[in-house]
Amino acid sequence: MSNERFNPLKISITGIDGAGKSTVTGLAASELGLDQAVARISRPAYSIVDGHKKDRYQRLLRTIDRLHGIADRTENPRYVLCANALNVVLQGRVVEPGLIRKIQPDIVIGSRDYLIDPSVYAIFYSKSLRRKNMDERISIMQQVSGMDFRDIIFLLTVPPDEAVARIEKRIELEKKDPMRPEREKWRHMHEQPEYLEMLQYEYKDALGVVRRRSDAKIFELDTSRLGQEEVTGYIVSTVRDFLARNGS
DSSP states (O other): TTTTOOOOOOEEEEEEEEEEEEHHHHHHHHHHHSSSOOOEESSEEEETTTTEEEEEEEHHHHHHHHHHHHHHHHTTTTHHHHHHHHHHHHHHIIIHHHHHHHHHHHHEEEOTTHHHHHHHHHHHHHHHHSSSHHHHHHHHHHHHHHOOOEEEEEOOOOOOHHHHHHHHHHHHHHHHHHHSSOOOOOOTTTOOOOHHHHHHHHHHHHHHHHHHHHEEEEEEEEETTTTTHHHHHHHHHHHHHHHHTTOO
């Protein structure tokens, strides 16, 4: 089967920092991987086939992590923009198509949406993009990433103050456990309550554009009211129902 003809179900789990995207994406991928071939993009990237997990593009994505860390610590928006742009290009042009070609997954799932997220965060990191409306930003991201809209989008929401508290707790846990396999966490420039509130508004704007321009199924989940297991369970059951209805 050629890569051009193979069309897996594509899912993004998105939202502001601290909403729980990475953790929930990992849990959902593991659960879905019990009976489906799954490609997990973003950072980290891996495949799950026949229940067996295999890390992918580790060296490449570690380099991106290091660049992000350096850029954030300089507090220079231009450097952050460059690191973000490189990640978007690599995810859309290398990681996702590479995993689709190699494992022909039933599901592609990521803890970022590479059309929505960079369009949202542009208000902090790109003077030229923030002057454009959301529709224009998303069109530019389509050209840069080579991606199209996902089939299913889960927006995780959380009050900004709670998001910051979660981020701080995560960083403390990272410091206490230096052998943790996940990438190092740090406070990003925008991780302040007032900025996260602005970003959450931008996400709603972006999803309005997606609704107008695509048939994507969009679900919003408040992670301040739902635990990780509940959020994961909802995502997994929604995806399985979608696959069952569409004969996958």
